[in-house]
Amino acid sequence: MKKRRLSSYDRLLLFALAIGILLVYVRYRTLSDSPLTGDGEKAAVTYTLQTSSKARAETLARAKELSFADTDSLLGYVEEPPEIRPAYTEALRADGTVAYLPSNAHYEVRGTFIAEGSFTENGFFANGQRHITANQSISAQMNGLNVTILVLNVHHFSSK
Amino acid sequence: MSKKAIKTLKNLFLPLFILSFFIVFPLHHCEAKESETDILYTVQLKKLHPEVLSSLVRGARVTDSVSKSRIGTVDSLSFTPHMTETYSSTRDRMVEVPHPYFRDASVIVRAHGTEHRHGYRLGSFELFEGATVHFFTASFTGIGECTAIYESEASS
Numbered sequence: 001m002k003k004r005r006l007s008s009y010d011r012l013l014l015f016a017l018a019i020g021i022l023l024v025y026v027r028y029r030t031l032s033d034s035p036l037t038g039d040g041e042k043a044a045v046t047y048t049l050q051t052s053s054k055a056r057a058e059t060l061a062r063a064k065e066l067s068f069a070d071t072d073s074l075l076g077y078v079e080e081p082p083e084i085r086p087a088y089t090e091a092l093r094a095d096g097t098v099a100y101l102p103s104n105a106h107y108e109v110r111g112t113f114i115a116e117g118s119f120t121e122n123g124f125f126a127n128g129q130r131h132i133t134a135n136q137s138i139s140a141q142m143n144g145l146n147v148t149i150l151v152l153n154v155h156h157f158s159s160k
Numbered sequence: 161m162s163k164k165a166i167k168t169l170k171n172l173f174l175p176l177f178i179l180s181f182f183i184v185f186p187l188h189h190c191e192a193k194e195s196e197t198d199i200l201y202t203v204q205l206k207k208l209h210p211e212v213l214s215s216l217v218r219g220a221r222v223t224d225s226v227s228k229s230r231i232g233t234v235d236s237l238s239f240t241p242h243m244t245e246t247y248s249s250t251r252d253r254m255v256e257v258p259h260p261y262f263r264d265a266s267v268i269v270r271a272h273g274t275e276h277r278h279g280y281r282l283g284s285f286e287l288f289e290g291a292t293v294h295f296f297t298a299s300f301t302g303i304g305e306c307t308a309i310y311e312s313e314a315s316s
Contacts, residue, residue: 134215
C-alpha cells in the first residue's frame with residue numbers, strides 16, 4: 001500500500017485548526033453569562049406601574065402572568081394579586097414647595113411576580129431572555145394590555 | 161467531492177481562519193497596551209424611585225450596557241433629593257425645588273483607563289465629562305451622565 005505523507009501546507013492547516021479549537025475553548029471559558037448556581041432558579045420581582053383608569057388597573061391586577069411585549073415570551077407568573085392604590089402626583093403648594101399627593105385620576109398597580117431563570121454574575125437572567133435588575137423599565141403584556149413596568153427589586157425566591 | 165473542490169476549500173480555510181481570529185478577539189484587544197491610569201469619576205443618576213436605592217451597592221462591578229465594556233467598580237454613593245422645576249406664581253418664573261419623593265444619586269466609580277482625546281478609554285467605552293453612561297450592575301440599571309473625572313491618588 002502506498003504511504004501518503006502530509007505536505008507542509010496540510011501540517012500548517014492542522015496546526016491552525018488546533019489553534020482555532022483552543023481559541024474557541026478560551027473564548028467559551030471567558031464568557032461571563034455562565035450561571036453561578038445553575039438553571040431553574042426563581043426570583044421574586046417587585047414592580048410598579050401607573051395607569052390612568054381604574055378599570056384598566058383592575059384588568060392588570062387580574063393578570064395571572066406577564067410576558068415580554070416584544071417577544072411575547074413568558075416573563076413571570078403572579079402568585080398574589082397586586083395592590084391597586086391612587087398614584088402619587090406632584091402638586092405645587094402656595095408656599096412654592098412641591099407636594100407629592102395621591103391622585104384621583106391615576107392609579108398605581110404594585111405587585112410581585114415570580115420569574116424563572118438563573119442568577120449570573122451580571123444579575124438575574126430571566127427565562128434565557130434578558131437580565132432583570134432594579135430601576136429597569138420593561139415593556140410587558142398583562143391580560144392583553146401593554147404596559148411599562150418599573151422593577152423595584154429582585155430577590156431569590158424559594159417556594160415553601 | 162472533486163479534487164478541485166477540495167483544493168479550493170483548502171485555499172479558503174487559511175483566510176477564513178485568520179478572519180475568525182479577528183472576530184473572536186476584536187481588534188482593540190490586539191492594540192498595543194498604553195499606560196493605564198487609576199481614575200475616579202462621578203455618574204449622576206436622576207429621579208430614582210426610593211425603593212431602588214438599596215440595589216445600588218458599593219463594590220458592584222459596573223458595565224456600560226451599550227458598549228458592553230467593564231467600566232469600573234462602585235467606590236462610594238450619595239443621595240440627594242431630586243430637583244424639579246416648577247412655576248412659582250409669587251415670583252412669576254420657573255424655580256427649582258426639591259422633590260419630596262424621588263432621589264438623585266451621585267455614584268463615584270473607580271476604574272483604570274487610558275488617556276484618550278478629552279477623557280479616558282475604558283475598554284471600548286469613551287469616558288469624558290458629559291458622556292452618557294448606560295450604567296449596569298448585577299442589581300441595578302440606569303442611564304446617567306459623567307459629571308467629573310479625577311485621577312485617583314493611587315496613580316499620582
